[in-house]
Amino acid sequence: MTATKGLEGIVAATSSISSIEDGVLAYRGINIDELAQHASFEEVAYLLWYGKLPTQSELGALQQQLSEYAAIPSEVVEQLKLFPKNTNTMAALRTGVSALALYDETAGDISHDSTQNKAIKLQAQIPTLIAAFDRIRKGQEPVAPKQGVSLAYNFLYMLSGDEPDPVAVKALDTALVLHADHELNASTFSARVTVATLSDIYSGVTSAIGTLKGPLHGGANEAVMQMLTEIGSLEKTEEYIQQKLDNKDKIMGFGHRVYKNGDPRAKHLQQMSRELSELKGDSSLYEMSVMIESLVTSQKGLKPNVDFYSASVYTLLGIEKDLFTPIFAISRLSGWTAHIVEQLDNNRIIRPRAEYTGLYNQRYIPIELR
Numbered sequence: 394m395t396a397t398k399g400l401e402g403i404v405a406a407t408s409s410i411s412s413i414e415d416g417v418l419a420y421r422g423i424n425i426d427e428l429a430q431h432a433s434f435e436e437v438a439y440l441l442w443y444g445k446l447p448t449q450s451e452l453g454a455l456q457q458q459l460s461e462y463a464a465i466p467s468e469v470v471e472q473l474k475l476f477p478k479n480t481n482t483m484a485a486l487r488t489g490v491s492a493l494a495l496y497d498e499t500a501g502d503i504s505h506d507s508t509q510n511k512a513i514k515l516q517a518q519i520p521t522l523i524a525a526f527d528r529i530r531k532g533q534e535p536v537a538p539k540q541g542v543s544l545a546y547n548f549l550y551m552l553s554g555d556e557p558d559p560v561a562v563k564a565l566d567t568a569l570v571l572h573a574d575h576e577l578n579a580s581t582f583s584a585r586v587t588v589a590t591l592s593d594i595y596s597g598v599t600s601a602i603g604t605l606k607g608p609l610h611g612g613a614n615e616a617v618m619q620m621l622t623e624i625g626s627l628e629k630t631e632e633y634i635q636q637k638l639d640n641k642d643k644i645m646g647f648g649h650r651v652y653k654n655g656d657p658r659a660k661h662l663q664q665m666s667r668e669l670s671e672l673k674g675d676s677s678l679y680e681m682s683v684m685i686e687s688l689v690t691s692q693k694g695l696k697p698n699v700d701f702y703s704a705s706v707y708t709l710l711g712i713e714k715d716l717f718t719p720i721f722a723i724s725r726l727s728g729w730t731a732h733i734v735e736q737l738d739n740n741r742i743i744r745p746r747a748e749y750t751g752l753y754n755q756r757y758i759p760i761e762l763r
């Protein structure tokens with residue numbers, strides 16, 4: 394038995410949800426470029442869950458369900474109030490989602506219909522949970538979700554308590570479309586591994602949140618913003634990046650396990666970053682990002698991934714850095730839950746082998762002789 398480090402190139406599941414072939418990402422066969430241009434996040438969630446685009450009435454019914462489910466139990470809000478104010482936002486989300494399960498009597502029901510229903514419920518509640526935690530840590534009361542608005546609108550509204558700018562709603566909606574699913578990425582894989590033991594959707598999503606949090610995966614968007622903040626200005630960009638490259642340090646937001654010729658989502662986020670910069674009349678983050686891309690691509694041949702330009706996009710939308718990965722989770726929840734349903738519908742426990750590299754023929758030594 395020979396191990397493949399990081400399971401590179403190993404095909405570990407069959408799935409009909411999303412594909413990456415010849416550098417093209419498609420959800421249920423529809424190119425992401427088309428979806429980024431035309432679809433709303435709710436349409437994409439429907440597509441991922443049900444395998445087809447919704448009709449107007451199907452979309453209306455989903456929007457209605459999302460609105461109905463958006464409030465979170467008051468017991469969970471009380472728990473959020475007990476969290477330390479400086480808790481990492483992804484840790485708060487991980488614990489918050491786990492807590493939601495305690496107030497859902499159907500939590501342990503892993504039947505198809507109940508799991509699908511809980512996917513919609515979680516999709517509605519997670520933005521509310523994140524926004525509530527953000528306000529509580531700032532000493533503010535949570536804002537109740539608004540009925541009859543899009544998920545992107547509601548999230549921005551619940552963060553600030555004010556009607557969001559339509560440009561910001563559109564930009565966030567497109568970012569959610571772009572992050573919704575990505576084949577067997579690490580967090581989706583962990584969700585599938587968890588439910589493949591016949592555990593429930595809350596356990597699967599909690600595992601996935603913990604996996605997305607790391608800076609080699611979803612946490613990279615916050616690490617990119619950390620880097621841009623540390624650099625501070627366009628003038629200092631070249632020296633900072635050159636030093637990192639010379640030290641062989643990783644530049645966050647670059648490289649990808651699957652895409653070697655560029656991540657098809659990055660161009661959309663770059664364009665959004667440029668447009669938002671123009672609109673705000675402040676192109677500093679965008680220009681720094683472009684310079685970083687040019688240095689890293691020319692010297693290392695590495696291209697930006699989905700996390701690179703999303704950092705400047707979210708900052709230009711007025712969103713704080715430590716909400717970037719939770720926003721990724723809001724979007725990816727649609728993909729995680731579609732994969733959870735797919736896994737449970739055709740389940741087999743996921744249990745690979747390890748190549749043993751330890752000692753053989755050792756003997757037990759009594760403690761007093763060690």
Ligand SMILES: CC(=O)SCCNC(=O)CCNC(=O)[C@H](O)C(C)(C)COP(=O)(O)OP(=O)(O)OC[C@H]1O[C@@H](n2cnc3c(N)ncnc32)[C@H](O)[C@@H]1OP(=O)(O)O
Pocket residue numbers: 399608609610611613641642643644645646647648649650651693695698699700
């Ligand atoms: C949503 C997402 O999860 S997208 C990915 C988000 N993560 C990041 O942006 C973090 C930075 N990037 C990385 O760490 C990696 O590129 C990953 C984790 C995305 C992919 O990892 P892997 O497929 O294992 O690639 P691996 O780490 O083997 O990289 C191959 C080579 O490129 C180098 N490399 C890869 N990414 C980077 C980077 N961002 N900066 C500098 N060098 C890099 C590696 O050091 C390695 O060099 P070597 O062959 O000389 O040792």
Ligand SMILES: O=C([O-])CC(=O)C(=O)O
Pocket residue numbers: 574575577578579610649650651698699
């Ligand atoms: O697929 C991956 O390895 C990481 C990624 O880009 C994603 O999850 O969107």
